[in-house]
Amino acid sequence: xxxxxxxxxxxxxxxxSFGKKFVEMVYQRYPNIRRLVVYSRDELKQFEMSQHYPQxxxxxxxxxxxxxRDGERLKRACEGVDIIVHAAALKQVPAAEYNPMECIKTNVxxxxxxxxxxxxxxxxRVVALSTDKAAAPINLYGATKLCSDKLFVAxxxxxxxxxxxxxxxxxGNVIGSRGSVVPFFLDKRKEGVLPITHPDMTRFxxxxxxxxxxxxxALENAWGGEIFVPKIPxxxxxxVATAIAPDARQEIIGVRPGEKLHEEMITETDSLxxxxxxxxxxxxxxxxxxxxxxxxxxxxxxRVEMGFKYNSGTNTDWLNVGxxxxxxxxxxxxxxxx
Ligand SMILES: NC(=O)c1ccc[n+]([C@@H]2O[C@H](COP(=O)([O-])OP(=O)(O)OC[C@H]3O[C@@H](n4cnc5c(N)ncnc54)[C@H](OP(=O)(O)O)[C@@H]3O)[C@@H](O)[C@H]2O)c1
Numbered sequence: 050x051x052x053x054x055x056x057x058x059x060x061x062x063x064x065x066s067f068g069k070k071f072v073e074m075v076y077q078r079y080p081n082i083r084r085l086v087v088y089s090r091d092e093l094k095q096f097e098m099s100q101h102y103p104q105x106x107x108x109x110x111x112x113x114x115x116x117x118r119d120g121e122r123l124k125r126a127c128e129g130v131d132i133i134v135h136a137a138a139l140k141q142v143p144a145a146e147y148n149p150m151e152c153i154k155t156n157v158x159x160x161x162x163x164x165x166x167x168x169x170x171x172x173x174r175v176v177a178l179s180t181d182k183a184a185a186p187i188n189l190y191g192a193t194k195l196c197s198d199k200l201f202v203a204x205x206x207x208x209x210x211x212x213x214x215x216x217x218x219x220x221g222n223v224i225g226s227r228g229s230v231v232p233f234f235l236d237k238r239k240e241g242v243l244p245i246t247h248p249d250m251t252r253f254x255x256x257x258x259x260x261x262x263x264x265x266x267a268l269e270n271a272w273g274g275e276i277f278v279p280k281i282p283x284x285x286x287x288x289v290a291t292a293i294a295p296d297a298r299q300e301i302i303g304v305r306p307g308e309k310l311h312e313e314m315i316t317e318t319d320s321l322x323x324x325x326x327x328x329x330x331x332x333x334x335x336x337x338x339x340x341x342x343x344x345x346x347x348x349x350x351x352r353v354e355m356g357f358k359y360n361s362g363t364n365t366d367w368l369n370v371g372x373x374x375x376x377x378x379x380x381x382x383x384x385x386x387x
Pocket of ligand 1: 061062063064065066067068088089090091092094115116117118135136137138139140155159178179180181194220221222223226227229
């Protein structure tokens with residue numbers, strides 16, 4: 050059982066959607082952590098978050114202004130830190146296409162800075178967040194996250210005798226996250242027409258809580274170099290539209306640049322190194338520093354079949370219209386009604 054009591058944690062991107070949920074759940078479970086450092090750039094977001102976590106009650110919280118591109122600042126922030134959760138990223142697909150170097154600087158060079166700060170400060174566990182868009186990427190955002198994944202996996206080869214493990218958590222669309230389909234359709238439904246990119250389009254679905262659970266799982270269980278992938282359901286975009294506005298007209302507008310019809314989290318090529326446990330798939334490193342057979346024994350796991358792929362279009366687990374509505378009520382708007 051993971052116990053963060055007495056630990057010092059730094060979360061990059063701590064003011065983002067994931068970061069805020071992470072901080073909330075960590076304080077619910079481990080009120081006696083030693084230090085929880087929120088590391089991000091914008092002072093206003095930090096100020097607003099600090100209103101919810103007054104220092105008088107949350108004695109262990111710290112807000113550090115800093116950019117993951119700034120290696121020196123990150124190293125200073127990581128002094129005395131036991132655990133890093135790396136959630137900071139630029140993640141808007143069109144913005145990344147338009148400003149490619151900005152996305153590379155944050156998502157790739159930022160990842161390298163996190164790794165160096167961990168190596169130089171006696172950090173013991175690092176978990177970095179990835180995305181389904183990093184599997185066989187077709188846009189720059191996905192490509193930078195794939196680079197980041199590779200850096201974190203390979204960092205385990207540089208740790209020497211340090212008690213340090215780097216791992217990655219990769220998942221798909223977070224229901225209700227900023228700029229995603231559910232808030233977009235909720236906003237649009239009053240117009241009576243919902244734009245659909247393609248009638249066959251599918252996506253994976255995960256909640257923020259499940260994302261945080263996975264990161265906590267990885268912190269506790271990683272042997273180093275794994276990419277953890279959750280077993281989660283898919284939905285059809287047309288069914289999200291029906292769930293939100295059953296009477297609205299669905300207008301097909303065409304797939305946008307950089308968008309896939311179906312998202313993928315494990316490619317056929319990854320299947321060679323992929324194992325599964327009851328809850329998760331795990332892409333093991335191609336040059337692991339440990340025995341995969343021992344890993345399978347420890348987690349009661351099995352190898353997936355060669356050629357296996359985990360794709361939102363061929364998934365065996367689907368949310369229907371009623372379940373999508375339930376998810377919206379649970380994770381986006383408790384008052385949601387059709
Ligand atoms: N949302 C999804 O659907 C989804 C799905 C799969 C994976 N992910 C991954 O999950 C992670 C968290 O996503 P999210 O939804 O929480 O994103 P978000 O809400 O956009 O938050 C991003 C956070 O990163 C910070 N940040 C951005 N650039 C930074 C920089 N250069 N230096 C330091 N901090 C920086 C932002 O704060 P400032 O702007 O103030 O710096 C903010 O705190 C990302 O790695 C993303 O790729 C997200």
